[in-house]
Amino acid sequence: MSQLLQIKNLKVTFRSDGALIRAVNGISYSVDEGESIAIVGESGSGKSVGVMALMGLIPNPPGKIESGEVFFKGRDLLKASSAELRAIRGKEIAMVFQDPMTSLNPVLPVGLQLTEAIQAHMGLDKDQARERAIKMLALTGLPNPEQRIKDFPFQFSGGQRQRIMIAMALVCTPDLLIADEPTTALDVTIQAQIVELMRELQSELGMAIIWISHNLGLVAGVVTRVIVMYSGFIVEQAPVDDLYERPLHPYTLGLLHAVPHVDVNSQNRLASIEGMPPDLRKPISGCPFAPRCPYRIEKCAELPPLFDAGDGRQSACWRWQELQTATTFGETL
Amino acid sequence: MLAYLIRRILVNIPLLIGITFIVFMLASMMPGDAVLAMISTDTPVSDEMIKMRRGELGLDLPLPVQYLRWMSNVVRGNLGYSFVSAESVSQMIAIRIPATLELMGVSLLISIVLGVTLGAISALKQYSFTDYSFTIFGFVGISIPDFFLGLILVFIFAIKLGWFPTSGFQTAGQEFSVFDNLRHVFLPALALALVRTAVFMRYTRSSILEVLGNDYVRTARAKGLKETIVIVRHIMRNGLIPVITIIGISLGVLFAGSVIIETIFQWPGIGMMFINAVTGRDSPVIMGYVLLTAVIVLVANLVTDIVYSVADPRIRYE
Ligand SMILES: Nc1ncnc2c1ncn2[C@@H]1O[C@H](COP(=O)(O)OP(=O)(O)O)[C@@H](O)[C@H]1O
Numbered sequence: 260m261s262q263l264l265q266i267k268n269l270k271v272t273f274r275s276d277g278a279l280i281r282a283v284n285g286i287s288y289s290v291d292e293g294e295s296i297a298i299v300g301e302s303g304s305g306k307s308v309g310v311m312a313l314m315g316l317i318p319n320p321p322g323k324i325e326s327g328e329v330f331f332k333g334r335d336l337l338k339a340s341s342a343e344l345r346a347i348r349g350k351e352i353a354m355v356f357q358d359p360m361t362s363l364n365p366v367l368p369v370g371l372q373l374t375e376a377i378q379a380h381m382g383l384d385k386d387q388a389r390e391r392a393i394k395m396l397a398l399t400g401l402p403n404p405e406q407r408i409k410d411f412p413f414q415f416s417g418g419q420r421q422r423i424m425i426a427m428a429l430v431c432t433p434d435l436l437i438a439d440e441p442t443t444a445l446d447v448t449i450q451a452q453i454v455e456l457m458r459e460l461q462s463e464l465g466m467a468i469i470w471i472s473h474n475l476g477l478v479a480g481v482v483t484r485v486i487v488m489y490s491g492f493i494v495e496q497a498p499v500d501d502l503y504e505r506p507l508h509p510y511t512l513g514l515l516h517a518v519p520h521v522d523v524n525s526q527n528r529l530a531s532i533e534g535m536p537p538d539l540r541k542p543i544s545g546c547p548f549a550p551r552c553p554y555r556i557e558k559c560a561e562l563p564p565l566f567d568a569g570d571g572r573q574s575a576c577w578r579w580q581e582l583q584t585a586t587t588f589g590e591t592l
Numbered sequence: 593m594l595a596y597l598i599r600r601i602l603v604n605i606p607l608l609i610g611i612t613f614i615v616f617m618l619a620s621m622m623p624g625d626a627v628l629a630m631i632s633t634d635t636p637v638s639d640e641m642i643k644m645r646r647g648e649l650g651l652d653l654p655l656p657v658q659y660l661r662w663m664s665n666v667v668r669g670n671l672g673y674s675f676v677s678a679e680s681v682s683q684m685i686a687i688r689i690p691a692t693l694e695l696m697g698v699s700l701l702i703s704i705v706l707g708v709t710l711g712a713i714s715a716l717k718q719y720s721f722t723d724y725s726f727t728i729f730g731f732v733g734i735s736i737p738d739f740f741l742g743l744i745l746v747f748i749f750a751i752k753l754g755w756f757p758t759s760g761f762q763t764a765g766q767e768f769s770v771f772d773n774l775r776h777v778f779l780p781a782l783a784l785a786l787v788r789t790a791v792f793m794r795y796t797r798s799s800i801l802e803v804l805g806n807d808y809v810r811t812a813r814a815k816g817l818k819e820t821i822v823i824v825r826h827i828m829r830n831g832l833i834p835v836i837t838i839i840g841i842s843l844g845v846l847f848a849g850s851v852i853i854e855t856i857f858q859w860p861g862i863g864m865m866f867i868n869a870v871t872g873r874d875s876p877v878i879m880g881y882v883l884l885t886a887v888i889v890l891v892a893n894l895v896t897d898i899v900y901s902v903a904d905p906r907i908r909y910e
């Protein structure tokens with residue numbers, strides 16, 4: 260399959276109160292057409308900033324893209340003019356955000372919020388745009404879209420609002436959909452519905468999806484590949500099944516232990532990795548995960564590169580080979 | 593909504609009674625009365641004459657009785673007659689109110705257009721030189737009293753430059769023309785507008801700044817909308833909703849503020865009528881003015897509520 264998106268060495272910083280926050284520290288990855296991948300990591304690890312940067316949505320100031328290239332269909336988006344970017348946003352790359360309560364404009368009818376996106380990109384007249392909006396809302400399973408298109412966001416439930424957000428993102432049939440924690444703000448039962456909906460829509464419309472989550476378990480069933488981020492670095496990348504079977508980074512290992520198991524009561528999400536992520540305002544010299552890592556060795560005072568571990572796998576751990584050959588996690592290490 | 597409005601009006605009736613009663617008492621406590629105010633020291637008048645005249649005007653009755661007489665007339669739609677000129681008070685107001693409304697309207701228009709535009713620019717260019725300049729203008733605008741500004745404007749634009757007339761409603765002896773009248777209203781309206789321009793600007797700025805950081809603005813940009821649509825439909829549309837309330841509240845203040853400006857510019861509105869009535873202890877005219885002001889504030893608040901609920905669909909008055 261041909262490559263849709265390729266990100267090379269992307270670095271993003273923020274300046275706040277005189278300090279430099281290194282939010283994204285030179286990440287590289289690619290997404291094929293129609294592929295769905297997940298980016299996971301604790302909150303604050305630079306997942307959102309990384310994708311906002313490629314949409315040109317980092318507020319400047321305080322944000323700054325220090326370096327990098329973002330090739331989308333062969334074009335470098337970081338060099339695109341604002342008019343070119345505008346033509347791509349919403350049309351070729353669309354986004355669904357975390358909180359459907361605040362991501363919809365509270366004083367505009369939802370129909371208008373869909374049709375304005377259609378009219379910005381598709382050259383349809385008002386009636387055609389309306390028709391298309393209704394069709395898209397119906398596709399996301401919103402009941403009664405012909406009538407409800409006149410309603411305002413506050414007249415919908417949280418799950419319905421996220422359906423509307425998804426319809427809005429997909430209304431121009433983009434080639435890439437970025438879903439930034441689209442279920443985090445929703446009830447557990449609704450979360451599963453939305454995940455299922457996105458899976459269905461993808462098989463119907465065929466777009467590529469970058470699925471951002473801090474919950475590995477949630478995205479496991481819907482993606483083929485997982486990128487693990489920690490404090491602005493990619494620390495591991497692997498096909499989803501391999502990652503589950505044999506993580507090649509201690510942080511991933513920690514995340515997997517933190518995945519809520521089938522029993523609904525377990526709330527021990529990521530809290531089970533001890534310690535805190537590093538302060539992004541301080542320059543990182545060694546492995547960023549070392550202070551929390553149970554497998555830490557002297558070598559970890561040096562920043563590890565992202566090793567190629569074969570079979571489409573990458574790990575940024577000095578001890579990845581040991582992790583690969585160990586019979587039981589933790590035992591031989 | 594209709595039920596809500598009716599309820600609001602009914603609730604305000606006791607308020608109107610309270611306000612007019614207090615003002616009636618205060619007005620009666622002013623030293624002197626209408627009869628003494630009419631007497632000039634050149635032509636002495638006998639005490640008997642004064643007593644008789646007071647009797648004619650009802651000034652010898654106890655205050656509560658005087659108030660009740662006034663009130664019962666008001667309820668029947670009669671605002672009474674001026675002690676000084678014997679004209680009907682409603683007639684006096686009807687003749688003068690258009691001039692006051694014109695002054696208020698022009699002034700409000702200036703301050704809304706200027707205040708909202710400057711405030712929006714200020715917010716969209718936060719921390720720029722433009723933003724700082726507008727903020728300084730805002731501080732100055734709020735601290736200069738409008739009568740003082742009025743005098744400065746007259747001095748510069750009327751006396752020194754001669755661009756505008758110093759006072760009045762139209763050029764004396766000329767036939768009425770809209771252009772001539774607008775030239776006359778401009779300076780007083782501007783003097784009256786400055787404070788509110790600054791106030792509207794500050795509110796618009798902070799309200800739009802608040803909107804800028806909202807997720808739905810990011811959504812609008814992520815959709816690939818033109819920046820003008822993002823600003824007008826998503827940022828301004830939301831940012832101006834709180835400003836509606838400020839504009840509504842300022843209507844009453846504006847009405848009261850026009851008293852001094854009308855006097856300075858000899859603008860023949862009801863502000864000037866009120867000042868003359870106070871000087872002449874002409875209590876029916878004073879009371880007519882106070883009642884009108886209270887009603888205007890009440891109506892302004894109601895209109896604000898209605899406009900607000902139209903602008904923000906989340907608000908529904910039950
Ligand atoms: N507008 C901003 N100003 C300053 N810092 C920011 C801003 N946006 C993000 N950051 C910083 O960038 C880091 C990464 O944030 P983010 O990408 O949102 O994390 P994630 O999505 O993984 O939870 C955070 O430490 C955050 O403090």
Ligand SMILES: [Mg+2]
Pocket residue numbers: 303306307308439440
């Ligand atoms: Mg995030």
